[in-house]
Amino acid sequence: xxKTPVGRSKAPTHxxxxxxxxxxxMLWMTFMIVFxxxxxYTFLVQNAQISDKSSHLATQQASxxxxxxKLEQLKYEVSRLNDPEYIGQLAxxxxxxxxxxxxxQVEESGN
Numbered sequence: 722x723x724k725t726p727v728g729r730s731k732a733p734t735h736x737x738x739x740x741x742x743x744x745x746x747m748l749w750m751t752f753m754i755v756f757x758x759x760x761x762y763t764f765l766v767q768n769a770q771i772s773d774k775s776s777h778l779a780t781q782q783a784s785x786x787x788x789x790x791k792l793e794q795l796k797y798e799v800s801r802l803n804d805p806e807y808i809g810q811l812a813x814x815x816x817x818x819x820x821x822x823x824x825x826q827v828e829e830s831g832n
Contacts, residue, residue: 801807809819818824 812818
C-alpha cells in the first residue's frame with residue numbers, strides 16, 4: 722500500500738485550487754466592474770462640468786469683447802474732447818454761442 726494516511730483518499734487536488742481561483746476571479750471581476758462604473762460616472766460628471774464651464778467661458782468672452790468695444794468708443798470720445806472745434810459743436814447743440822456768432826433758427830412749417 723501507499724503512504725496515504727488512513728481516512729484520506731487520493732482526491733484530485735486541482736478542484737480545490739480551481740474553486741479558489743474562481744473565487745479570486747469573481748472578486749477581481751467584481752472589483753473591476755465597480756471600478757469601471759465609478760470611472761464612467763466620474764467621466765460623465767466631469768464632462769458635464771466642463772460643458773457648463775465652457776458655455777460660461779464663452780459668455781464671459783463675449784461680454785469681454787463688448788466691454789472692450791465700449792472702452793474703445795469711450796477713449797475715442799475722450800480724445801475728441803481735446804479738440805476745440807468738437808467742444809464748440811457740443812456747446813452749439815446745447816444753445817451756447819460765441820459772442821460774435823448769431824444763431825440762425827430754422828422754423829419748420831407743419832403741413
